[in-house]
Amino acid sequence: MKLNIKRIIILFAVSFVFSLLSGCLPEDSTGEEEAVAGSTNREPISKEDDKGNKENEDVEDKMDLEKCFGLSAGNKKVEEIIINKTKLVILKGDITKLQVDAIVNAANERLQGGGGVDGAIGKAAGHEIYAECKAILDERKITALPTGEAVVTSAGKLEGVKHIIHTPGPRWTQIEDKELAAKLLKNSYVNSLKLAKEKNCETVAFPSISTGVFAYPLDQAADIAISNTVNMVKDGEYTPSMVIFILFGDKEVDTYTAAFAKIKNN
């Protein structure tokens, strides 16, 4: 009996020491293999990235560019440049097909919906975004947002988008002082980007503000859009992963591509 108790105590002691030791050992090798396999099996998001600039590799690794750009919904990538680690992209297509942190709406001053890109965004996001706009205007005790200012709402029903930034650009025929018109259009871009920064957006998309119903000359508007965005990025004032300019027609695409070329050649 005495011998048995001794044996049991020894057995306990041995198993206790053994369990202590195994707790200090590294994770078993199967788990480790799985983790490595997970990372190496990841598909490269775009072949172009492999050949292209390595600076943005980390950011693009985390993004599904096909979804982000809405490629399967018919959007097309036209051009890109990278400045200060921010990728500036020209896409052809429909802004409501993008999956980005923020899209910008070329709104009118009353922020209650309209035609063109505003109509398309309202249709896709639902009219609750205009109710949010109304609440913002009411709070400020105004009925119209001054040209060039910007406000932010939710993205309503738009899946894959977090925020909609609404900005009324200048109406070309109603502003005689064309320098003022240019300043107001610049404000639309700069104020929208400031709001996007405030909301920690890594991906932002712009339509061609003011160049539809508001009739701003396309070439001048494209230069203002691109140069002011580039300046903010270059200065390090706001360096998101990506700013997209998404254009509906061939003429807009060609004009914005020409504006991009000027930046590239500088």
Ligand code: ADP
């Ligand atoms: P604005 O009143 O500021 O001139 P518009 O909506 O009339 O704004 O036009 C701005 C630009 O948006 C035009 O170039 C127009 O072709 C374009 N646009 C219209 N619908 C869309 C859309 N769904 N996605 C992207 N751009 C669009």
